[in-house]
Amino acid sequence: MPEGILVNRASIRVDLQLIADMVEAKSRVLDIGCGDGSLLDYLLHFKQVDGRGMELSQAGVNACVAQGLSVIQGDADTDLGDYPTAAFDYVVLSQTLQATRNPRTVLAALVRIGRRAIVSFPNFGHWRVRWQLGVNGRMPMTASLPAHWYDTPNIHLCTILDFTKLCRSLDVVVERAIAIDAAGRPSPIRSAKFANLFGEQGLFLLRRNS
Amino acid sequence: MAGLPRNSAEVRAHLPGGRLVAGKDRPMPLDCGLEFAPFQIAYQTYGRLNRERSNAILVCHALTGDQYLAGPHPVTGKPGWWEAVVGPGLPLDTDRFFVLCVNVLGGCMGTTGPSDVDPASGRPYGLTFPVITVGDMVRSQKLVIDELGIERLFCVTGGSMGGMQALQWAANYPDRVFSAIPIACAARHSAQNIAFHEVGRQAIMADPDWCGGDYAMQGRNPSRGLSVARMAAHITYLSETALHRKFGRNLQDRTRVTYGFDADFQVESYLRHQGSTFVDRFDANSYLYITRAMDYFDLAAEFGGQLVNAFRNTAVRFCLTSFTSDWLFPTHESKAIVHALNAVAANVSFVEIESDKGHDAFLLDEPEFHRVLAGFLQGSAELIGLDR
Numbered sequence: 096m097p098e099g100i101l102v103n104r105a106s107i108r109v110d111l112q113l114i115a116d117m118v119e120a121k122s123r124v125l126d127i128g129c130g131d132g133s134l135l136d137y138l139l140h141f142k143q144v145d146g147r148g149m150e151l152s153q154a155g156v157n158a159c160v161a162q163g164l165s166v167i168q169g170d171a172d173t174d175l176g177d178y179p180t181a182a183f184d185y186v187v188l189s190q191t192l193q194a195t196r197n198p199r200t201v202l203a204a205l206v207r208i209g210r211r212a213i214v215s216f217p218n219f220g221h222w223r224v225r226w227q228l229g230v231n232g233r234m235p236m237t238a239s240l241p242a243h244w245y246d247t248p249n250i251h252l253c254t255i256l257d258f259t260k261l262c263r264s265l266d267v268v269v270e271r272a273i274a275i276d277a278a279g280r281p282s283p284i285r286s287a288k289f290a291n292l293f294g295e296q297g298l299f300l301l302r303r304n305s
Numbered sequence: 306m307a308g309l310p311r312n313s314a315e316v317r318a319h320l321p322g323g324r325l326v327a328g329k330d331r332p333m334p335l336d337c338g339l340e341f342a343p344f345q346i347a348y349q350t351y352g353r354l355n356r357e358r359s360n361a362i363l364v365c366h367a368l369t370g371d372q373y374l375a376g377p378h379p380v381t382g383k384p385g386w387w388e389a390v391v392g393p394g395l396p397l398d399t400d401r402f403f404v405l406c407v408n409v410l411g412g413c414m415g416t417t418g419p420s421d422v423d424p425a426s427g428r429p430y431g432l433t434f435p436v437i438t439v440g441d442m443v444r445s446q447k448l449v450i451d452e453l454g455i456e457r458l459f460c461v462t463g464g465s466m467g468g469m470q471a472l473q474w475a476a477n478y479p480d481r482v483f484s485a486i487p488i489a490c491a492a493r494h495s496a497q498n499i500a501f502h503e504v505g506r507q508a509i510m511a512d513p514d515w516c517g518g519d520y521a522m523q524g525r526n527p528s529r530g531l532s533v534a535r536m537a538a539h540i541t542y543l544s545e546t547a548l549h550r551k552f553g554r555n556l557q558d559r560t561r562v563t564y565g566f567d568a569d570f571q572v573e574s575y576l577r578h579q580g581s582t583f584v585d586r587f588d589a590n591s592y593l594y595i596t597r598a599m600d601y602f603d604l605a606a607e608f609g610g611q612l613v614n615a616f617r618n619t620a621v622r623f624c625l626t627s628f629t630s631d632w633l634f635p636t637h638e639s640k641a642i643v644h645a646l647n648a649v650a651a652n653v654s655f656v657e658i659e660s661d662k663g664h665d666a667f668l669l670d671e672p673e674f675h676r677v678l679a680g681f682l683q684g685s686a687e688l689i690g691l692d693r
Contacts, residue, residue, distance in 0.1 A: 157673055163684020166654055174644075
């Protein structure tokens with residue numbers, strides 16, 4: 096194997112690394128919105144998972160399949176209904192929930208299809224976001240929310256508090272909650288209000304309450 | 306009356322490649338209820354089968370294809386139909402994989418078909434040949450795989466009718482297939498596709514030289530009917546964009562229209578050429594039988610009406626591929642298969658390739674498609690430790 100690829104694999108995005116750390120080796124994983132397949136590729140080679148991906152962009156899908164990954168073109172909003180219950184050990188939805196048309200339905204589908212779901216999203220409660228909107232009066236743009244208001248794919252932004260409330264209403268159990276700060280440092284969420292202010296991203300390990 | 310095709314019985318008897326005489330001990334049951342024996346299966350191989358016999362890729366050919374994937378065709382002298390895909394260093398890398406292709410049952414390139422002599426009567430089968438299905442084709446291919454001692458195919462692939470066979474293989478013999486790449490196909494033949502086939506068949510049967518299917522005995526050949534069938538079908542393999550790009554309204558060797566019914570337009574001349582070269586290498590009755598096999602293909606119907614039943618508990622690793630401008634086997638047909646595979650949480654990839662070349666795109670130089678083929682095969686090879 097060329098060294099370059101190994102180096103590349105060893106340095107995936109910090110939030111993807113945190114997700115990868117939550118996944119047990121040799122498990123079955125579905126990565127929804129898998130993008131260029133870097134998480135799947137990492138999991139395949141370092142955790143020997145049976146991994147599948149779903150990606151909205153056909154160009155992304157083609158690139159993934161050409162890398163040897165099992166990926167289909169699909170939409171989290173419309174294509175999760177096909178899968179049987181508990182088909183996977185983990186269903187991953189990273190930085191995508193806020194771009195779905197119906198996050199509530201999607202979240203319910205995640206914990207149905209997977210014995211566990213791993214969800215990450217940009218926290219709209221972060222102090223920088225609040226500052227930009229509250230003080231500057233402008234739509235926020237941060238490292239986690241890099242797009243202008245007119246070209247963002249995000250249509251259902253939420254805060255960490257909003258998300259945990261949705262989990263409660265869907266009877267979804269939060270097994271682990273991690274806030275990631277602007278420097279990419281993870282810390283377990285103990286005080287939700289504190290995390291909601293200083294976490295740039297939220298990362299949750301979830302399961303259905305059975 | 307045009308001449309007889311170049312792949313006469315004499316030529317067919319001496320084609321290069323492997324041969325298997327099947328049904329000697331036990332006739333092969335057909336889906337129509339009959340039993341068939343004895344018969345010959347002709348196949349061609351590329352590359353070398355490894356010691357573990359774990360590197361075999363079965364390529365299934367389409368309606369008018371045959372087992373000659375690469376290199377000059379022994380009858381026509383033209384390049385093989387998958388020249389761009391099968392060979393050393395190509396996606397189906399013959400330095401690495403053992404690639405084989407079997408002429409389908411009912412065909413006319415060495416495997417027994419309606420133009421061959423029925424040992425019971427001493428006359429060509431003609432319309433006494435049993436009606437065969439995609440399932441029967443696959444069943445006959447399995448005889449070859451068994452004969453070669455291949456426990457499990459590393460991959461089964463093919464486009465169009467070849468994709469149907471790949472699906473049938475995965476559904477009927479999931480333990481004998483590690484991965485499947487059905488390309489530009491569907492789990493059932495659509496009404497529109499049956500309609501086009503019916504036009505082709507009627508053109509053949511309307512030719513007086515068809516003689517009720519008995520043309521071989523009469524020393525005739527329904528080449529005009531078969532040629533029209535090919536012309537009509539060929540249009541369905543292209544796309545409006547491709548036809549326009551290739552021909553537009555360009556005139557053929559003239560500067561103005563002739564106010565007659567000559568081939569004024571290049572597109573007419575092209576189609577006539579397609580028709581006339583086709584009759585040189587293909588048998589009209591084979592065309593009837595093989596189009597019928599495609600019409601009858603409905604994988605869900607074989608599994609209680611639900612496509613998911615065809616794939617329950619499958620361990621086969623799938624890669625479905627379609628092309629944006631293919632209106633014969635459009636993307637939604639492949640997606641229906643993907644949905645069924647998702648419903649059983651099967652291991653499936655699905656790729657739609659942007660191309661304006663229509664259904665024929667799977668035969669042509671499509672770099673992105675070839676990258677996907679190579680990548681999927683590489684990923685699959687890594688999973689079973691099939692190293693270079």
